[in-house]
Amino acid sequence: MSFVLFRLEKNVNHHPQLLVLVRSHLQDRIVMLVDLDYFFAQAEETRNPSIRDKPVVVCVYSGRSEDSGAVSTANYAARKFGVRSGMPIGLAKQKLENADAVFLPVDDAFYEDISKRIMSFLRGYADSFEQVGIDEAYLDVSRRIKGSYEEAAELARRIKIEIVTSDGLTCSIGVGPNKIVAKIASDIHKPDGLTVVKPQQVTEFFSPLSVDRLIGVGVKTTEKMRALGINTIGDLAKHDVQRLIDVFGKKVGLYFHNASSGVDNDPVQERAEAESVSRISTLKEDTRELRLIIEKTDRQCKEIEAELKQGCLTFKTVTIIAIMKNMSVRSRSKSLENKTSSVDVLIKTVYELFEKFLEQSDLEIRRVGVKVSGFARDEKSQQQLTSFIEKD
């Protein structure tokens, strides 16, 4: 994206008026990030208000034993006890001993339903719209707000009221000149926050923040940066670009450099359809027995087939995923000669990949998964579906 911008500016350098036009169009944006607070847990609170004041922990149970699985989301009452997303359920239970906590299984269909309603009216407030995951969305409101941050804040307040009124949920909103600033702004006062960062405030706002506030900076990258003496976003902004590129690679290094100064030309736009579909699940026990693995993956293949059928999609590449006893992740993939939608081909390919994989490794396997990618529309089944709908 920044490459396109560079070429544009280079070409219009001979035409000063055009340059101003391009620049103002790209730079004077107002972007909003709306993030539904602790979404799954809050959704559960609306369904059963009596749990509102208790610690609520929404879990993905793996089914292996009573408490095996991980925490998906916890409300703030639970977070006060140190409960975090991704944490083992058993550990969360220990932290919440005698706290009168509520543990609930995830109910994806319920959350999806709420999300769809909210996203569809949010879309109506934006010049352009980009949903991220189930509970977040960017709104480019530049045109309808005409460059006024005061009006943007007013719109944000209206949106917050509308979400509370329609679905009883609070959200946190960040407003800024681009997606990165809006995202970090939304993060700063949670829950039920509203933070507006104007262009001239970006440097002051960013400098003292820890680098891990940036999207793309997780545990590993934070460690690497710490080793380079980079702790805050301000430190990152002062660091030599070439050094960042040497350490993190060209694309990521440049991204860190620009992001740290609050520079981001990434447009707000609807995301494309998914490029892969996968299923992964935990085995009853760790094993190296092909039969037990295939029992699980056969079901996964059938689920994947059903999902692809809805979009009339064929696939080209099959990947198997194995999470070993020690939690290390392994994968193997194969690209087929021809695109297909056949579940039999999928099942057979998965079998062969796992058979070969087992010969190459000697650790027991804990979780297994199947992924397909390289999609294309299957025109034949699309026509059948269309004529079926027309007849109806």
Added chain:
DNA sequence: GTATGCTTTCGGC
């Protein structure tokens, strides 16, 4: 030299 495929790693939600 370029395009594509395969595998791994990292990170977001």
Added chain:
DNA sequence: TTACGGCCGAAAGCATAC
């Protein structure tokens, strides 16, 4: 003291094909 989900995408390094 341990404990441990299920998705998704981006990118890099390497191998191979053309």
